[in-house]
Amino acid sequence: MDTGGKPEADWRDFLAEERTFLAWIRTGIALMGFGFVAAHFGLFADEPQITQHSSCVQPHGLSLWFGAGLIVMGAAVNLLSARRYMRLVGELNRSQFVYRSPSKEAVIVALLLALLGIAATIYLTLGLAQLPDASRA
Numbered sequence: 001m002d003t004g005g006k007p008e009a010d011w012r013d014f015l016a017e018e019r020t021f022l023a024w025i026r027t028g029i030a031l032m033g034f035g036f037v038a039a040h041f042g043l044f045a046d047e048p049q050i051t052q053h054s055s056c057v058q059p060h061g062l063s064l065w066f067g068a069g070l071i072v073m074g075a076a077v078n079l080l081s082a083r084r085y086m087r088l089v090g091e092l093n094r095s096q097f098v099y100r101s102p103s104k105e106a107v108i109v110a111l112l113l114a115l116l117g118i119a120a121t122i123y124l125t126l127g128l129a130q131l132p133d134a135s136r137a
Contacts, residue, residue, distance in 0.1 A: 014092060028078035028081065035066075035067040
């Protein structure tokens with residue numbers, strides 16, 4: 001069957017798409033898991049509060065929003081990856097698979113995670129700089 005000069009897809013192409021899809025699913029699950037930990041255990045909790053109430057730590061408001069954001073991002077990654085996988089497998093089935101540019105979803109997730117990482121680093125650095133020095137007390 002002539003596909004207009006386009007190479008036909010074989011089983012390796014389908015397996016490669018499935019591996020990529022499963023990697024995205026793992027990424028989404030990891031984001032949701034880390035978001036749950038951040039929201040539940042208070043990633044940005046105040047140090048004195050942790051030492052005084054070690055049995056019942058209440059999450060800081062920023063931790064709750066940070067964790068919820070990561071959970072939403074993980075869910076979005078899973079939904080987008082499912083859509084992308086279904087589209088690409090459909091193209092492979094119709095022998096319409098052509099050269100692809102880099103995944104927009106991957107770039108967006110990478111940039112959002114970088115921004116979250118920078119924001120968390122700045123917050124933690126400024127927060128630790130404002131803690132009273134235990135050696136001077």
